[in-house]
Amino acid sequence: MKTRASDLAILGGQPTFAQPLHVGQLNLPDWPRFQQAFEELFRRRWFTNHGPLVRQLEQRLAEFLDVRHVVCMTNGTLALMVALQALDLRGRVIAPAFTFPATVQALTWAGLEPLFCDVDEKRHVITADLARPLIEDGVSAILGVHLWGRPCDPEALADLAQRHGLALLFDAAHAFGCAHNGRLIGGLGRVEIFSFHATKVLNAAEGGCATTDDDEMAARLRTVRNFHNQETFARVGARINAKMSEAQAAMALLSLEDYPRNAQANQRALDAYAHGLAGLPGLELLDPNLPQAHNRQFVVLDVDAQQAGLSRDELTAALEAENVLARRYFMPGIHRSPPYNRLYPHFVEGLPVTDRLSARLMQLPSGQAVAEHDIATVCALTRTILEHAPQVSRRLRAYQAKGCERP
Ligand code: T4K
Secondary structure, eight states: OOOSGGGSGGGTOOOSOSSOBOSOOOOOOOHHHHHHHHHHHHHHTOOSSSOHHHHHHHHHHHHHHTOSEEEEESOHHHHHHHHHHHTTOOSEEEEESSSOHHHHHHHHHTTOEEEEEOOOTTTOSOOHHHHGGGOOTTEEEEEEEOGGGOOOOHHHHHHHHHHTTOEEEEEOTTOTTOEETTEETTSSSSEEEEEOOTTSSSOOSSOEEEEESOHHHHHHHHHHHOOOGGGOOSOOSOOOOOBOOHHHHHHHHHHHHHHHHHHHHHHHHHHHHHHHHTTOTTEEESOSSOSSOOOOOOOEEEEOHHHHSSOHHHHHHHHHHTTBOOBOTTOSOGGGSTTHHHHOGGGTTSOHHHHHHHHHEEEOOOSTTSOHHHHHHHHHHHHHHHHTHHHHHHHHHHHHHTTOSOO
């Protein structure tokens, strides 16, 4: 265990981990089940276009989420693009800038403009109070993001949307298995979308879905998802190929079976971080204990630079030198990223909370590939880095003076 400053890799020591520890928390099914699923797929010779596995997945997900309709798609971004098209939106959409770029990219591809809304400092999501002042002519919808699986003010947003005749939808890419008021997220707003990317708790390699309790919306989603005239359920403006393949569905079905085990493992990892980081000044782990169901897929740390003695960027750089690849999610806010900073320059200085959170939050490695003793080591390293904060900070500033962000 490293205790001396000179042991730290950022100050000249050897990296603690020979292999990088990633934040990508891949949940893999065991190999024999995966092999069997793919052997069956090869035998059946039916690989896409709403095959039996996609239909089975849609049914199982609808049961799991307790929602009337699940429409599986190629990935979460396309699910969002399809949802925006199915809602037949025009003009501007109120959305956070504190999110993954895909949320806003989907708006752009649907020909819509983002109207960036700042987020709540404690919950990191948009709220009705923050969205209300943005409502003006030309706004057609509110797109909330349940960031880190935290539900974003659904009732108050629904009320606001209804009063102003706006559509309400949610990007629930992080929120599979997370509950709001005792019900799993999936039936909020007119439509919600999920991501089944490899790094998500439900892993289809790539994949996603849209969910709704609204029969007409489901028909529209299914129509937009497929370019084929024979698959027409509703009149829509434009269509696209967003179909999920059978290979993706095979993977997702296995991952869904494993979900309880994976969520429990995530909770154990979070507990290990909470234990290992307890008492460290300036570090706050998000939601270590939650009363309601949650996937616990993101281990998010809030770094108060003044109290910790090191900024979030300095801490991630020092950990990276040890081969601990923590991520600075989400940085910068989308309002500061191209092309949005160029297209909508008036937002660049207009989202103070988003800017503050973008500078403070980091995601820590977790998931199947990160053992509990690895987490204990990451926590001990963090402790040592903080204990030697002035030297670490000086060293990083010296690198920066040479024009490098990190060693
Ligand atoms: N809305 C929100 C709020 C989202 O967060 C996302 C996606 C979407 C919409 C769109 O959903 P999708 O269209 O993706 O279904 C990753 C994921 O690619 C992305 O799905 C996710 N959010 C985002 C939060 O994280 P990157 O580009 O930052 O991470 P990436 O791909 O570099 O992976 C992270 C780490 O995981 C890497 O350091 C290595 C490890 N990894 C990754 C992959 C893909 C592996 O070990 N194995 C792998 O196969 O976006």
